[in-house]
Structure formats: C-alpha cells, structure tokens
Amino acid sequence: MRKKIVAGNWKMNKTLDEAIALTSEVVNMIKDEVSGQVEVVLCVPSLYLITLKKYTDGAAKISLGAQNCHEKPSGAYTGEISAPMLKAIGIPYVIIGHSERRQYFGETNEQLAEKINITLENGLTPIFCCGESLDQRENHDFIGFVKNQITESLFHLDAGQLAQVVVAYEPIWAIGTGLTASAEQAQEMHAALRGHLAEKYGSDVAEEISILYGGSVGAANAAELFANPDVDGGLVGGASLKSRDFTDIVKAR
Ligand code: PGA
Secondary structure, X not given: OOOOXXXXXXXXXXXXXXXXXHHHHHHXXXXXXXXXXXXXXXXXXXXXXXXXXXXXXXXXXXXXXXOOOOOOOOOOOOOOOOHHHHHHOOXXXXXXXXXXXXXXXXXXXXXXXXXXXXXXXXXXXXXXXXOOOHHHXXXXXXXXXXXXXXXXXXXXXXXXXXXXOEEEEOOHHHOOOOOOOOHHHHHHHHHHHHHHHHHHHOHHHHHOOOEEXXXXXXXXXXXXXXXXXXXXXXXXXXXXXXXXXXXXXXXXX
C-alpha cells in the first residue's frame, strides 16, 4: 500500500514566533482529530527546521521537510543548504523542483536529476514537483510535457531508488491562483504519470509511488481530489498557513 501524504509548503512565510505557533497548533489538532494512515509533512523555511523539530519530534504522524537543497554536498555556494546538512539534523523530506524554483531560479530537469541523486544518497525523501503551465495545457501536449519532466529528472534511477521518491503533480496555473484542477483533470494526469512510471519500472513499482496533487488545495476541494484512485494526498501552499484549514485538508485524506 502506497503512503498517503499531506504536505504543507509554507514557502517564504511566517516569522519564527508564528512558525512555532502554527506548528504547535497543527501537532495538537492532528493528534486529537486525525485518525488513520496519513503522514503529515511541514515543509518550512529551512531557518526554522532545528527549532520546529522540537515540536514535531515524538508527535505521531508528522514530520518536517525543507523546500529545496543544493545538488552538491558542500562547497562555495553562498546562501545554499545541502542534503548532508538536512540529514545531519534529522530532516526526512525535501521538496525538489517546485515550479517557483524552476521559474525564479532557473532550475532545469537536468539539475533536478542531480538534486534527486544527492537527496537519495543522503537518505532523504524528495518530493519531486512537476506540472504544466496554462499555455502548455491549452496549446500543447501537456501530458507529454509533464511525463518528460519525470523522464529527464527521474528515469536514470534504478527501481529501488525510484521507490524512495514522492511525486507531486502541481499544474502551474493552479498554484496560488484559486483555480484548482478538477478531480477529473487531476486523475487523468496522475494515472498518466503512474502509467509512465509503469512503462519504465513495471506496474508493481509504479503502484507503490505516492503521487500528490498540488495547486489551490483547500478544505472545500480536498476530499473530492483525494477520492481519486491515483491521488495519494496533497502538497498544500496557502491553506497550510492556517492550522484549521490545513488540518481539515489532512482529515479529508
Ligand atoms: P497553493 O500552492 O496551495 O497555494 O496553490 C501549492 C504549492 O505551490 O505547493
């Protein structure tokens, strides 16, 4: 059975005090309200990881993730953080290839393949993001485009390595816009991506990969999206900044 995951992506939000308050609230609400098999991941600004770990350690079903790491293990890369650093402080997850990193920091599929490698070498679980723009959806082979992101960043892995990866499909036109893919659009893409993984690795391996949906997931649409057979949870931006909204999304999974 593949893992059900709801991950919050806080992006560049919250002061330290706010971050502690939000984490404490989410930890308590999840403890009291969430039953069943879902793993919750808070992908917070890396500056807060060590502090917030004190609040999530020992709490059931919840762990922390970073939002990015560099593809090299160490060196003269001012401002960056590395996968070995995340490993050393006991952080299990890291988002790789978010569309904002691709758009504003020029991250390419090839570079993301290297980032995937270094996260796996360090025993981290990468949440690999992929997704098409509105132009690609309206005017091009958008499913082929997203499949190609997976081919170029993941298909050098062997089956055992791939099994450590979580995929997040996030249509760029749905991120932070309030526009969500319909349940049918999400299922269509998720099934296509699982089929693409199955062609390369076989269906037994593909069936074990968690594929999350991201893009304006909220308390009102989460249950419908998550009900799809190939949608294994969500990567949640804006709604992860409010404990009530985020916990309601977790409960929908
Ligand atoms: P959103 O962001 O939920 O605010 O659309 C999702 C994401 O960027 O991961």
